[in-house]
Amino acid sequence: MKHPIRFLRSLAVATALACTGTSLMAPPQAVAAEETPVHGGTLTAIIQPEPPMLILGLNQQAPTQTVAGKIYESLLTYNFDLSPRPSLAKSWEVSDDGLTYTFHLQEGVTWHDGEPFTSKDVLFSFTKFLPDTHPRARALMSRAESITAPDDRTVVITLKEPFPAFLQGFEMSTTPIMPAHIYEGTDYQNNPNNNTPIGTGPFMFDEWVKGSYIHLVKNPNYWQEGKPYLDDIYFKVIPDAASRALALENGEVMQSQYNDIEPFDVQRLAALPHLQVIRKGYEFVAPLMWLEINHRVEPLGDKRFRQAILYALDREFIRDRIWFGLGRVATGPINSVTKYYDPNVPRYDYDPDKAIALLDEMGLEPDGDGVRATVKFLPLAYGETWQRLAEYVKQALGKVGVKVVLESTDAAGWGKRVANWDYEITTDFLYQYADPSIGVSRTYLSSNIRQGVLFTNTMGYKNPEVDRLFEEAAKEVDPEKRQDDYSQLQRLIVEDVPVAWLLEMEFPNILNTRVHDAITTAIGVNETYADTWISPE
Template structure:
């Protein structure tokens, strides 16, 4: 393991975290910051592609955000919810056709080459727009990036594009990659996708399949005061059952993103030296949403959809499935997004009688066996709580005569069934 003094026991232990509807607590050992040392973090997945400029997702960001930097990052203490990283400022034109970025001087790539506006232009036009899973939509009208000097990049759009859209997309969709590493050959096949070269506080050091990712301190980082640590080890721990034990045994120091079952949180938070925190998750709200396929005749009926809403006891879900680590929502926009949130929306209180009445009005009477019709229910294969809610929803719908038949898939099959084939009802 390249001389790393990490025991196999230390590499195969547990993890820790949690999820909620308005904040996602993490667990770690609280210490006074000091220079040097290694941090061992629980990782519950192994991304196949570590290039966040192509794959903008939590699993990739979890590791690569320390290596590859964005133009700006989310900051709920900063101006407009953003904090400068590779860009020092960003300004949109009055006509919505351009955005000008002033870039940070003195930044170097991990291979020693200087970071310039040419890297930003290349990333935007050759990666974000044609290849990135989310950037293909946000940057679809981006037609050029002018680089009047090495520290200025001017994004030009074919159609007026809201500056707010681009600004809000920066933390997730503006990871900059080095042009000199990617300009030769097919970008999707570049080996740097699995061993990224960035400008961040840590350099990618090594990866052992099924075991760990290791990042090493970047001594030439542009922020001379950072980083504190010498290295970060992301220990691959897909099995969450041993998470609490690993933390208590001090085999890992930090766990986040639901690595620890909610049922363990109360007990583990009382262990001396361990602390559960929620700060830092303001921009990463986990939401449990029931998606309805309107292609299905019964579900195209508004009254049927309203009946389903009335059949769900959200307070019960919060208290029983999320053990209180959640809050009922009024829609897909979370309360902690003040730009877009409003509480002025229709609310469907838990009301079984109302649900039955609506289904009768819609013409779906109960048969002799008490059932009205059957639906195919596909719980998303993420987080234990999501799967538990699938079981709850099946029971809740049975009470109003809807036979919800659960179909469990792995992540890839779920995404294909729901978002490509539309082979689902709920």
């Protein structure tokens, strides 16, 4: 570990506070500030790791979403209860038969280079760009019979069959609207404009000093009058975990999110008078963490080996000692806080003896060193806690005779290797996106095995009955029948263990008390920040 003394001190503080009954996630500090937003000011925020790029249509990794969510927009955003609200679409209608969706676009919207935003951009994004580059958007738009633009301010999407979750698919990371005048007729992945993103959002790209910061500036022609309030935003790249915590402490930065702050430091920072912890803003994504397992590599292709991995891991230890209580032990592919979760699935409680029995059943006898099998483990390159998780997995699997060889890479390298199936076991967390047919099915459908595309079925998992049930559930309009389909799905998938589910993650947003209205929707820190403002010192 890079900072063992700091870790032990933080662990002692966390333990002491736990013994006195202090909540790990303290409520936000009371903020005495003006009721009326103030124009001006610079927001400084951590971004960790540094995003591989800022073109949201080409990359949907978490750091890209947080920065590019200020640059790009989609048709809708979502309240904390996941109900839709306007963004680039000011209003919409759904036909009585649930097949036709008509979106009416905002007026007076321009791209950052001054070109007008019209329905042509939406049509291009939904029919050409995103189906080629974005697996989640591809799956969503494949359900359309037709996508038309009767005029510059109207988009009409007619589905092949009912799809109850369709209206949940229009936030900025699922269907970012891309500029047709820049990308149409080009090689999207190698377009020279990929270094200078052009969106419709309240902030424009100004500068990226690799390894140091990304600077966004106010869009003076933003379509929401009087917004944004901020002059600019600096996303500071701070690779070291201790330095990120110190930057919040001393006011160098005003915001952290996701895994920016190592779990063992959260409670200490939450107690500081100039900082507040906000737990809202992750309702739409409902993140789920797992060990991803490449089924193409033996013995990982045998479900008994994958089941043995789950039995060998003490996931309560992972939650309590590595993530310091920030999460819930996962039971399967659907997060318990989202729709259609079913707890009645096979359980894999910590039981190393059952793991050993399964390995024996497979004929994996220990050699003279007690090793039954050797696997390579590529940890997610998102900070110190992920490395600690990898070290624990190595230790736990070693106890049942599975030797783990740890590999290393950076965030960009991790994404490239996993997308191209160049791994054996890795850590990952994916978002649920409000409905299983959008955020869950993409991981397990055999039709979504796409080499070179991240966050697809990169494991190579295939189960025809799972495919069938996902398709049936997606179009089922009866809520009870839909629940039944998803319940069957969860039982089948949990039996197969295509991935080893670890935690339903809970992320803290830590903000300076001078920062207001940063977390205003279920999209959280990935929102546009058009409403965010900073009170004077």
